[in-house]
Amino acid sequence: MPAKTRLLDTINSPADLKSRSREDLKQIADELRSEVIDAVSGTGGHLGAGLGVVELTLAIHAIFDTPSDKLIFDVGHQCYPHKILTGRKDRIRTLRQGGGLSGFTKRDESEYDPFGAAHASTSISAGLGFAKSRDLQEKDNKVVCVIGDGAMSAGMAYEAMNNAGSDLSDMLVILNDNDMSIAPPVGAMSHYLSKLVSSRSYRGLRKFAKFIAKPIGLESQARKAEEYLRGFAMGGTMFEELGFYYVGPIDGHDLDVLLPVLENCKAMETGPVLLHVVTQKGKGYEPAENSADKYHGVAKFNVITGEQQKSAGGPPAYTKVFAKALIEEARRDDKIVGITAAMPGGTGMDLFEQEFPERMFDVGIAEQHAVTFAAGLAADGMKPFAAIYSTFLQRGYDQVVHDVAIQRLPVRFAIDRAGLVGADGPTHAGSFDIGFLGALPGMVCMAAADEAELVNMVRTAVEIDDRPSAFRYPRGNGIGIELPAQPKALEIGKGRIVREGSTIALLSFGARLQECLKAAEMLAAQGLSCTVADARFAKPLDEELVSRLAREHEVLLTVEEGSRGGFGAFVLHHLAETNAFDNGLKVRTLHLPDIFQDQDKPEIMYAQAGLDAHSIATRAIDALGRGDMREIDRFARA
Numbered sequence: 216m217p218a219k220t221r222l223l224d225t226i227n228s229p230a231d232l233k234s235r236s237r238e239d240l241k242q243i244a245d246e247l248r249s250e251v252i253d254a255v256s257g258t259g260g261h262l263g264a265g266l267g268v269v270e271l272t273l274a275i276h277a278i279f280d281t282p283s284d285k286l287i288f289d290v291g292h293q294c295y296p297h298k299i300l301t302g303r304k305d306r307i308r309t310l311r312q313g314g315g316l317s318g319f320t321k322r323d324e325s326e327y328d329p330f331g332a333a334h335a336s337t338s339i340s341a342g343l344g345f346a347k348s349r350d351l352q353e354k355d356n357k358v359v360c361v362i363g364d365g366a367m368s369a370g371m372a373y374e375a376m377n378n379a380g381s382d383l384s385d386m387l388v389i390l391n392d393n394d395m396s397i398a399p400p401v402g403a404m405s406h407y408l409s410k411l412v413s414s415r416s417y418r419g420l421r422k423f424a425k426f427i428a429k430p431i432g433l434e435s436q437a438r439k440a441e442e443y444l445r446g447f448a449m450g451g452t453m454f455e456e457l458g459f460y461y462v463g464p465i466d467g468h469d470l471d472v473l474l475p476v477l478e479n480c481k482a483m484e485t486g487p488v489l490l491h492v493v494t495q496k497g498k499g500y501e502p503a504e505n506s507a508d509k510y511h512g513v514a515k516f517n518v519i520t521g522e523q524q525k526s527a528g529g530p531p532a533y534t535k536v537f538a539k540a541l542i543e544e545a546r547r548d549d550k551i552v553g554i555t556a557a558m559p560g561g562t563g564m565d566l567f568e569q570e571f572p573e574r575m576f577d578v579g580i581a582e583q584h585a586v587t588f589a590a591g592l593a594a595d596g597m598k599p600f601a602a603i604y605s606t607f608l609q610r611g612y613d614q615v616v617h618d619v620a621i622q623r624l625p626v627r628f629a630i631d632r633a634g635l636v637g638a639d640g641p642t643h644a645g646s647f648d649i650g651f652l653g654a655l656p657g658m659v660c661m662a663a664a665d666e667a668e669l670v671n672m673v674r675t676a677v678e679i680d681d682r683p684s685a686f687r688y689p690r691g692n693g694i695g696i697e698l699p700a701q702p703k704a705l706e707i708g709k710g711r712i713v714r715e716g717s718t719i720a721l722l723s724f725g726a727r728l729q730e731c732l733k734a735a736e737m738l739a740a741q742g743l744s745c746t747v748a749d750a751r752f753a754k755p756l757d758e759e760l761v762s763r764l765a766r767e768h769e770v771l772l773t774v775e776e777g778s779r780g781g782f783g784a785f786v787l788h789h790l791a792e793t794n795a796f797d798n799g800l801k802v803r804t805l806h807l808p809d810i811f812q813d814q815d816k817p818e819i820m821y822a823q824a825g826l827d828a829h830s831i832a833t834r835a836i837d838a839l840g841r842g843d844m845r846e847i848d849r850f851a852r853a
Contacts, residue, residue, distance in 0.1 A: 219246070220246040220249065220250055221246070222239060222242050222243045222246055223246040223247055223299070223304070224304075226243065226304075227302055228300075228301065229276035229277070229280075229281050229300055229301060229327075232276055232277040232300070233277065235277070237470060237471065237474065240273060240274075240277060240474075241470055243273060244269050244270050244273050244470065245499075247269050247272075247296050247299060247300070248269045248296075248498075248500070250304070250307070251265050251266060251269070251295050251299070252266070252499075252500050252518055253518060254299075254307045254308050254310065255295065255310070255513065255516075256515060256516050256517070257308055257515060258308060258309075258311055258312065258515065259311065259512075259513055259515050259516075259524075259638070260295070260311050260513065260638070261293070261295070261318060261511060261512050261513075262497070262500075262503060262510040262512075262513050263497040263503050263506070263508070263510040264363070264393075264496060264511065265292070265294070265295040265296055266496070266497050266498050266499055266500055266510075267293065267393045267494040267495055267496040267497065268293045268296060268361070268467070268494060269296050269468075269499070270467060270468045270469070270470055270473060271361070271389070271391065271467045271492060271494065272293075272296040272300065273296070273300065274470060274473040274474050274477055275359060275389075275477065276297075276300050276301075277474065278474065278477040278478055278481055279357055279359060279477075279481060280356075280357075281301070281327055282301075282326045283356045284356050284357040284358070284359065285329045285330075285342070285345045285356065285357070285358045286327070286359050286361070287329060287330045287338045287345070287358070287360045287361070288320050288332055288338065288361050289335060289336065289337065289360065289362035289363060289366045290332055290333065290334070290335045290363065290366060291318070291320045292319075292511070293363070293391070294319065294328075295310070297320075297327070298316060298325075301325055301327035302325065302327070303316060303324075303325065311638035311639070311640075312638070312814070312815070313813075313814065313815030313816065313819060314813075314815075315814075317813075317814065318333075318638065318639065318640070318814070319331065319333040319642060320332050329345065330345075331642075332642075333639075333640075333642030333643060334607070334610065334642065335363075335365070335366040335369055335557075335580045336366045336367075336369035336370075336371045336372045336580060337371065338360040338361065338362050338366075338388075339360050339362060339372055339376055339379065339388055340374070340375040340378075342358045342359075342360035342375075342379075342386050342388070343375055343378060343382070343384055345386075346358045346379075346384040346385060346386045347382075347384060350384070357385075357386075357387065357481060358385075358386040359386075359387045359389065360387070361389045361391055362388065362389070362390060362391065363390075363391045363392075363393060364390060364391065364392040364393065365557065365579070365580060367390065368579030368581055369579070369581050370581060370583065370584070376388070376454070376457045376458075376459065376487075377457055377458075379458065379487045380457040380458015380459055380486075381458055383458065383486040383487070384487060385483075385484055385485075385486060385487070386487050386488075387480050387481075387483075387487075387488050387489075387490060388459065388488070388489045388490070389492060390463070390489060390490070390491045391467065391492055391494055392464065392491060392492065392493045392494070393494045393495060454489045458486065458487060459486075459487045459488060459489040460483070460485060460486065460488045460489070461488075461489050462476065462479075462480065462488060462489070462490045462491065463489075463493075464491040464492065464493050465493070466492070466493060467492035467493055467494035468494060468495065468498060473492070476490065496511070497510050500521075501521070502516075502520070502521025503521070508560070514526075526692075529692055529695065530666065530692045530693040530694060530696075531692065531693060532690075532691060532692050532693070533631075533663070533666060533669060533688040533689055533690070533691065533692070534561070534562060534563040534631055534688075534690075535563055535566070536669050536670060536693060537562075537563055537602070537629055537631070537669055537688065538562075538564065538567055539566070540673040540702065541553065541567055542567055542571075543702075544673060544702075545567070545570070545571055545574065546570075548598065548677065549574075550596065550597050550598045551574070551598045551599075551600065551677065552571075552574045552575070552576065552592060552597055552599050552600070553567045553568070553574065553575045553576065553600050553602060554575075554576045554577075554578065554585050554589050554592075554600065554601045554602065555575075555577050555578075555585070555601075555603065556577075556578055556579065556581055556582045556584075556585040556607060557578075557580045557581075558602075558603075558604065558607070559575075559577050561604065561631070562603070562604070562629070562631050563602065563631075564602050576588070582607050582608065582610040583610065583613070583614050585601055585611060586601060586611040586614035586619060586626070587614045589601045589619070589626045590614070590619050590622065590626055592626075593619075593624040593625050593626050594622070594624055598625070598627070598677060598680070599626055600627045600628075600629050600676070601626060601627065601628050601629065603628065603629070603630065603631070604630070604631050604632040604643070604645065605630045605632050605633050605645025605646070605647070605687065606632060606642065606643045606644060606645055608628065608630060608648060609647065609648075609651070612651060615628075615652070615655070615683075616655060619683045620655040620656065620657060620658055623657050623681065623682045623683070624683060625679060625680045625682060625683060625684070626683050626684075627676040627677075627679070627683075627684050627685070627686075628652075628683070628684070628685035628686075629673075629676075629685075629686060629688075630645065630648055630685055630686065631688065631690070632644075632645045632689070632690045633645040633687035633688055633725065633726075633776060633777075634646075634689045634725070634776030634777070635807070635817055635820045635821060635824070636690050636817070637690070637814065637815065637816060637817040638814050639814065640812075640813055640814035641811035641812055641813065641814075644807075644811075644812065645687065645689075645777075646777060646778045646807055647777070647778050647781075648685070648777070649662070649687070649724070649753055649775060649777035649778075649781035650777065650778060650780040650781040650784070652685050652754075653754045653781065653782070657683065658683050658684070658685065658754055659679055659682060659683070659684035659685065659752070659754060659755070660685050660687075660752065661675065661684070661685065661705075661751060661752055661753075662686065662688070662724050662726070662751070662753065662776075662782075663687070663688045663726065664723065664725060664728035664729075664749045664751070665693055665694050665696045665729075666693030666694070666696060666698060667696045667697065667698055668749075669686070669693075670699055671699060671702050671703055671704070671705055672686040672705065673686070673702065674702035674703060674704050675704045675707075677704075678704045679707070687725065689725075689726045689776065690817075691817065694729055705751060707752070707755065708752050708754075708755035708756065708757055709751065709757050709760070710748055710749055710750040710752065710760045711748065711749050711751065712746065712747075712748050712760075713728065713732065713747045713748060713749055714732065714735055714745065714746060714747040715746055716735070716739075716744035716745040716746040717744040717746070717767065717768065718743050718744045718768060718769055718770070718839070719735075719738060719743055719744070719745045719746070719768060719769070719770045719771075719772070719835045719839060720745070720746045720747075720748065720764040720765075720767075720768040720771045720772070721734060721735060721746065721747045721748070721772050721774060721831065721835070722748045722750055722761070722764060722771065722772065722773045723747065723748065723749055723750065723773075723774045724749075724750040724751075724773070724774070724775040724777075724782040725775055725776050725777075726776060727774045727775065727776055727826055728747070730821075730826065730828045730831060731747050731774055731828075732747055733828035734829075734831035734835065735747050736850075737832040737846075737850045737851065738832050738842070738847075741842050741843060743835075743836075743839070746767075746768060748760060748764060750773075750782065756785050756786065756789060758789050758793075761786055761789055761790065762789075762793060762795065765790055765795045765800050765802075766795075769801060769839060770800075770801045770802075770803070770835055770838045770839045771786075771800065771801070771802045771803075772802075772803045772805055772831065772834060772835055772838070773803075773804045773805060773806075774805045774831060775805070775806050776807065776826065777806055777807060778809070779804075779809055781806060782806075783804025783806055786802075786804070787802065790802065801839070802838075803834050803835075803838050805825060805830075805831060805834060806826075807826070808825070812824065828851070829847060829848070829851040832847045
C-alpha cells in the first residue's frame with residue numbers, strides 16, 4: 216500500500232510550501248521520501264540519489280521561487296523528489312514507462328525543468344548561460360545548480376566554474392557531496408560557521424573591511440587573509456581560488472540548517488556562491504543505506520524487504536560475456552589493461568578489476584581523459600580496452616579523432632549499450648557511434664550479432680595492433696548460443712552468409728541478425744527466397760560481399776541498430792561508386808528513425824523504429840513490389 220502522504224497530498228506546486236512551518240516541512244520531507252520509495256518499487260529506476268536529496272530539494276523549493284528562479288539538476292538521477300513537488304505526483308508511477316515521465320529532467324515535460332539532463336557535469340555551464348541571459352535581459356531571478364561530487368570529477372564542471380568565477384555572475388552552485396570524498400567531518404562548528412559567513416551581517420562587515428583596506432593599499436592582502444582563514448576553518452579554498460564564495464559543509468538532511476543557509480545564499484549578490492552540503496545516498500531506506508551502491512539503479516523491489524525483482528534468467532548479458540572474454544585474453548597477455556569512466560559495474564569492468572586490480576583504471580566521469588589516457592598507454596606498447604557506453608563515448612569524440620585515430624594508435628573501444636536501451640530513453644541510446652567512428656580513416660568498426668561473435672571480436676581486437684578498433688554490442692541478454700571455447704580472430708573486413716537465397720538479401724550489421732532470420736522465414740512462407748548475411752564490419756566494409764548481394768538479388772536491405780548515416784550509408788556509397796544501381800537494383804536502408812525516441816520497452820521501441828522482423832519483411836515486400844503483406848501480418852500473429 217502507498218505510504219501515508221497527508222501533507223504531501225496538499226502540495227501541488229512549490230508555491231504550496233511557502234506558508235508551511237518548519238515542522239510541517241520536516242513531515243513533508245518524510246512523506247516525500249516514502250512516496251519516492253513506493254513509486255520506484257513499482258517502476259524501477261534511480262533510487263539512492265533521490266533519497267539522498269529529499270530535504271535539499273524540499274528546502275530549495277521552499278526558499279527559492281521556481282520556476283521563475285531556475286533550478287538545474289546535474290545528471291538528473293536525483294530528480295524524482297523534484298518531480299513530485301512540481302505537479303507530477305499523480306504521474307510518478309509512470310516513471311521510465313512508455314508514455315510516462317522521464318527518469319531525468321526534461322524541458323518539454325515541465326516548466327520546472329528549465330534544462331534537460333542525463334549526462335554528468337553540464338549543470339554549471341547551463342546555469343551560467345541562464346545567469347548571463349538573465350543579466351542581458353535585466354531580469355532578477357536566481358539560478359541554482361545542484362551537482363554531485365561524482366560529477367565534479369569531470370573537467371567540464373571546472374571549465375564552467377572558472378568561467379563563472381572570472382565573470383562574477385550571480386548564481387548558486389550546490390555541491391551535493393554524498394560520498395564524503397571531499398568533505399571534512401560535518402558538525403556543529405561547521406554549521407555555525409556556514410550560517411555565519413553566509414549571513415548579511417558578516418557580508419556587511421566584509422564589505423566594510425574592504426572599504427577600510429582599499430585606501431591604504433591592503434585590500435589584496437586582507438582579502439587573501441580572510442579567504443585562507445575561512446579555508447582553514449571550513450575548507451573550500453580551491454573553490455575560492457576559482458572565484459566562488461564558499462559556504463559549508465553543512466548537513467544536507469537537517470532542515471534547521473538548510474533553510475536559513477539557503478535563505479542567506481539567496482540574499483547574496485556578490486557573484487557566484489558554492490554551498491557544500493553533505494548527504495547520504497539512500498538516506499531513510501535501510502536496504503539502500505546498507506547497499507554497496509546505495510541502490511543507485513534498481514529493478515522493481517519489495518519495499519519491506521528491499522529484495523529486487525530477479526530477471527527471468529536465460530542467456531548471459533552481453534556485458535558479462537564481454538567482461539569474461541576480456542579476462543580470458545588478459546590471462547594470456549599481460550599488456551591488456553581495462554579502462555572505464557565511472558561505470559565499472561555497467562560495463563562489466565568490475566569483474567576485470569577483481570581479477571586484475573593493478574591493470575584496471577576507473578578514471579571517473581571523464582570520457583575525454585579516458586580516451587587520451589588509453590592513447591598514451593597504447594603509444595607505449597600496452598593494449599588498452601576502453602569500455603564506454605556508446606552514448607558516453609560521444610563526449611570523448613574529439614580525443615578519438617585527434618589523439619587516437621590521427622596517430623593510428625591501437626586503442627580498443629568496447630562500446631556497450633549499442634542501439635536502444637529501453638527505460639533510459641534517448642539520452643542513453645547508442646545511436647550514433649557507427650557513423651561517427653566509421654567516418655574516421657583507419658578505424659576498424661565491428662558489431663556483434665550474438666554473444667559468440669562478441670567473444671571472437673574481443674579476440675580480434677587484441678590482435679589489431681596497428682590502428683584503432685571498436686566493437687559494439689547491445690544492452691541485455693544474448694540469444695543463448697554456445698560460446699567458443701577457443702576464440703578465433705575474424706578476418707578484418709569480412710562478413711558471412713548465414714542463410715542462402717536468391718531474391719531478397721538482408722544484410723545485417725549487429726544484433727538485429729535474429730530479426731532478419733525471422734523475417735526471412737516470413738518471406739519464405741510466401742515463396743520469396745531470402746539471403747541473410749552478417750556484415751560483422753562496417754569499416755572496412757566487405758565490399759566483395761556487398762557487391763555479390765547486389766548482383767545476385769533483386770532487393771537488398773541493410774539493417775542496423777544505429778542512426779541514419781551509418782552502416783547503410785557506407786553500403787550506399789560503395790554501390791554508387793561501383794555503378795550497382797545502373798541495373799535497377801532496389802536498395803532500402805533500415806536504421807533508427809530520424810527522431811529521438813522516448814523511453815519504452817525495447818521490443819516496442821524497435822517495432823516503432825521498423826527494425827523488428829515484421830517490419831523488415833514488410834519493407835522487403837514493399838521494395839520488391841510483390842508478395843502479400845497480409846500474410847506477413849498473419850505469420851507474425853501466429
